[in-house]
Amino acid sequence: MTNVSFENVLINFGFGTKDEKIKVLTANPEKHVYMDLTCYDPQEFYDEYPQLKGSFAALFADEARKMEIHFLHKEPGVIEKFRELGFSPVETTIVSCGFVFPRTIVQIINEAHFALEEGVASREDINRAMKFGVNYPKGPFEWSEGKELYVKTLLAELLNKTKDRRYVASKLI
Incomplete structure (x- = not known):
């Protein structure tokens, strides 16, 4: 569709x-x-x-x-x-790059990938921590599954627009 x-x-x-x-x-x-x-x-x-x-x-x-x-x-x-x-x-009355929810979720996904890069925990442990620790319906790797292109695109747009380095995508995405 x-x-x-x-x-x-x-x-x-x-x-x-x-x-x-x-x-x-x-x-x-x-x-x-x-x-x-x-x-x-x-x-x-x-x-x-x-x-x-x-x-x-x-x-x-x-x-x-x-x-x-x-x-x-x-x-x-x-x-x-x-x-x-x-x-x-x-x-919503807010007009911004990434709206509110997608902008928030791609940051969580990106941070999860950085944690994985640094060997902090496995994908499964990070997903479990977010689901049971903060009651998210999905873990960050589950949110991003099949949507990596969107995650990278939104992070790149936010980086380009804001010049804020917190939007640099993890190498693992």
Whole structure:
């Protein structure tokens, strides 16, 4: 499921690079677009593409399929469409690179990889510590399984945007 269209609305779920996101936006100037911008700064896209009416972060949705969504303009039926697709959208007024949850979880994933690099504990021990120690539904390695590209992309975007070295990715990701 990359794109979902209804009436004059396009919901883009594709991961994609910035260039691929821009292609979707430029190919749909007449649509009201809502786009997964988990790994990017939505404001950069809002400033350039007036058809972008909202952005969301679904790449790290949990079992409950909760995802953050930000609206510049809430088209009737959009929230309902996300629910039909099995998501539980949580509205946010915060517009930032990585939203809140993905930005937090990639830092935890990155720190877990640094701990593994340093031989502090095994993957299993780190996962267990996070699940039983802080009651997370998954351990950091479980969160990142199959999503390493997204983790690296978001960390690189945050590093580029903030110049803060805490966003340098572990070699093990």
